Amino acid sequence: MNSEFTIAVHSLVLLAYLPGRMASSETIAENVQTNPARIRKVMGVLRRSGFVETREGMRGGYRLAVEPGEVTLGDIYRAMAAGSLMPTWCSGDPEMDCVVGSNMRKVMDGIFCEAEKRLESYLDSVTIQHVLARIRECRERRA
Amino acid sequence: MNSEFTIAVHSLVLLAYLPGRMASSETIAENVQTNPARIRKVMGVLRRSGFVETREGMRGGYRLAVEPGEVTLGDIYRAMAAGSLMPTWCSGDPEMDCVVGSNMRKVMDGIFCEAEKRLESYLDSVTIQHVLARIRECRERRA
DNA sequence: TCGAACTGTAACGAATATAATTACAGTAAG
DNA sequence: CTTACTGTAATTATATTCGTTACAGTTCGA
Numbered sequence: 001m002n003s004e005f006t007i008a009v010h011s012l013v014l015l016a017y018l019p020g021r022m023a024s025s026e027t028i029a030e031n032v033q034t035n036p037a038r039i040r041k042v043m044g045v046l047r048r049s050g051f052v053e054t055r056e057g058m059r060g061g062y063r064l065a066v067e068p069g070e071v072t073l074g075d076i077y078r079a080m081a082a083g084s085l086m087p088t089w090c091s092g093d094p095e096m097d098c099v100v101g102s103n104m105r106k107v108m109d110g111i112f113c114e115a116e117k118r119l120e121s122y123l124d125s126v127t128i129q130h131v132l133a134r135i136r137e138c139r140e141r142r143a
Numbered sequence: 144m145n146s147e148f149t150i151a152v153h154s155l156v157l158l159a160y161l162p163g164r165m166a167s168s169e170t171i172a173e174n175v176q177t178n179p180a181r182i183r184k185v186m187g188v189l190r191r192s193g194f195v196e197t198r199e200g201m202r203g204g205y206r207l208a209v210e211p212g213e214v215t216l217g218d219i220y221r222a223m224a225a226g227s228l229m230p231t232w233c234s235g236d237p238e239m240d241c242v243v244g245s246n247m248r249k250v251m252d253g254i255f256c257e258a259e260k261r262l263e264s265y266l267d268s269v270t271i272q273h274v275l276a277r278i279r280e281c282r283e284r285r286a
Numbered sequence: 287t288c289g290a291a292c293t294g295t296a297a298c299g300a301a302t303a304t305a306a307t308t309a310c311a312g313t314a315a316g
Numbered sequence: 317c318t319t320a321c322t323g324t325a326a327t328t329a330t331a332t333t334c335g336t337t338a339c340a341g342t343t344c345g346a
Binding site for chain 3 (some may be wrong): 024025026029040041054057058059061088
């Protein structure tokens with residue numbers, strides 16, 4: 001799994017936790033524990049997908065553009081990491097003689113494709129709101 | 144996803160396609176399109192998990208030790224690539240002050256863990272026999 | 287209108303992960 | 317006792333991921 005997915009989820013949850021406010025890439029980066037440029041790159045994708053609004057210039061930053069209960073991790077996955085389940089390395093070769101060697105790639109593609117559907121369908125059952133709620137549970141359990 | 148998983152599935156399907164016979168690491172490597180040392184490494188794991196029998200020395204090699212209809216891709220996944228869904232890179236830091244930053248890691252862990260369960264449950268529904276059958280379908284469709 | 291505080295983006299380098307190669311000791315068949 | 321194998325590890329090559337730096341463009345406010 002792509003770690004940009006994790007960053008995207010973390011950032012959106014943080015924005016949901018700070019409703020209305022603009023958070024700068026530096027603020028988010030500190031919370032996520034990475035550098036601001038990486039955050040800006042991820043947020044660019046989220047902006048183009050309509051999940052956040054951005055404002056450039058002084059007092060600019062990022063703000064959630066959707067209801068936390070309306071965005072699922074599946075939506076974020078599709079925007080950030082679609083196809084990440086399939087390994088880059090593929091076995092076999094369609095040009096070879098053997099039935100197994102020549103068709104394995106296509107068959108495995110189908111399997112990974114179906115596996116990804118299952119994964120997405122689970123991720124679709126979890127919203128940003130859910131994630132934030134789980135985080136708040138952690139706090140209560142500690143208290 | 145780990146590409147050793149793909150190699151393992153491919154190898155086992157090939158062995159199921161060549162029932163009874165011993166296949167050498169070189170034969171398998173050619174079919175998979177990689178090098179024999181890599182195959183031997185993967186087969187070592189499959190042997191320790193009981194999926195194949197190996198014989199060293201002349202005319203040695205690998206042979207399926209189980210019924211193709213009895214081994215699922217889930218079994219292979221657990222042997223070869225368990226935990227591969229979770230990214231190595233983690234966001235946040237349990238030591239920090241913010242509720243979000245300090246708990247995100249644990250919450251995401253839980254989500255990836257559940258996602259992996261779903262993935263495994265799908266992979267458990269596909270056996271080596273199924274994969275081989277799909278490959279044979281490719282041949283028939285071509286004819 | 288100028289400077290400070292931001293985003294957007296790309297280029298580069300460092301660190302890490304993945305795959306190929308090579309080597310060689312051990313084992314079994316003939 | 318030689319040949320054809322596996323088992324395993326070390327080394328190198330390659331690809332990917334992540335961090336860093338840089339800078340043009342934008343907006344706010346003094």
